Amino acid sequence: xxxxxxxxxxxxxxxxxxxxxxxxxxxxxxxxxxxxxxxxxxxxxxxxxxxxxxxxxxxxxxxxxxxxxxxxxxxxxxxxxxxxxxxxxxxxxxxxxxxxxxxxxxxxxxxxxxxxxxxxxxxxxxxxxxxxxxxxxxxxxxxxxxxxxxxxxxxxxxxxxxxxxxxxxxxxxxxxxxxxxxxx
Numbered sequence: 001x002x003x004x005x006x007x008x009x010x011x012x013x014x015x016x017x018x019x020x021x022x023x024x025x026x027x028x029x030x031x032x033x034x035x036x037x038x039x040x041x042x043x044x045x046x047x048x049x050x051x052x053x054x055x056x057x058x059x060x061x062x063x064x065x066x067x068x069x070x071x072x073x074x075x076x077x078x079x080x081x082x083x084x085x086x087x088x089x090x091x092x093x094x095x096x097x098x099x100x101x102x103x104x105x106x107x108x109x110x111x112x113x114x115x116x117x118x119x120x121x122x123x124x125x126x127x128x129x130x131x132x133x134x135x136x137x138x139x140x141x142x143x144x145x146x147x148x149x150x151x152x153x154x155x156x157x158x159x160x161x162x163x164x165x166x167x168x169x170x171x172x173x174x175x176x177x178x179x180x181x182x183x184x
Contacts, residue, residue: 010048010049010050010080010081010082011048011049011050011053011056011060011082012047012048012056012060012061012062012063012082013062013063013079013080013081013082013095013098014044014048014062014063014064014065014079014080015062015063015064015065015077015078015079015080016065016066016067016069016072016077016078016079017064017065017066017067017072017076017077017078018066018067018068018069018072018073018075018076019066019067019068020068021066021068022041022065022066022067022068023038023065023066024038024039024040024041024043024044024063024064024065024066025037025038025039025063025064025065025066026039026047026048026060026062026063026064027060027061027062027063027064028047028058028059028060028061029059029061030059031061034061044063046058047060047063048060048063079098079102081095081098082095096126099126099127099130099131100130100131102130102131103131103133104131104133104134104135105127105131105133105134105135106135106136106137107123107127107134107135107136107137108136108137108139109136109137109138109139109154110138110139110140110143111138111139111140111141111143111144111147111150111151111173112140112143112144112150113150114150114153114154114157115153115154115157115158120157120158120161121161123158123161123162124161124162128161128162134162134170135170135172136154136158136169136170136171136172137171137172137174138150138151138154138171138172138173138174139174139175139176140174140175140176141173141174141175142175142176142177142178147173151171151173154171155169155171158171
């Protein structure tokens with residue numbers, strides 16, 4: 001439901017919330033002249049990805065997914081935002097605008113390199129003042145032989161910028177390949 005790719009992918013805020021039946025709505029148009037359009041699941045990438053909607057030529061503003069998933073019934077809303085620090089100022093602005101609305105934030109990075117100074121500055125200055133419920137996720141741990149060193153480095157850097165003990169920094173290591181192998 002939230003497309004992924006190795007390159008810049010998400011170009012707008014997408015959310016999933018509870019609904020009695022699956023319904024996918026995209027808000028399109030210039031600010032002040034937006035319209036909603038119901039789309040099918042397979043059309044999601046046509047609106048929310050840089051690969052199929054380069055430069056947001058379709059003028060998509062927001063994607064709203066309603067799902068009958070019982071885990072969402074009590075009011076849980078999951079939101080996927082564009083990454084920050086990319087070449088697209090619009091992607092960064094969309095994410096910055098949404099952060100004050102979040103109750104919890106999953107900050108996702110990969111195991112190929114420790115968090116950069118730019119990412120740490122973003123966490124310290126843009127996220128932490130608005131949301132103290134931060135969980136860090138390190139993906140692709142199966143692709144790096146010493147991912148634990150990256151996780152440890154991230155934990156120490158995060159403890160320093162957040163003013164917390166390193167034991168208070170939740171970091172979840174993830175391998176999609178290992179999970180898939182487990183499920184098969």
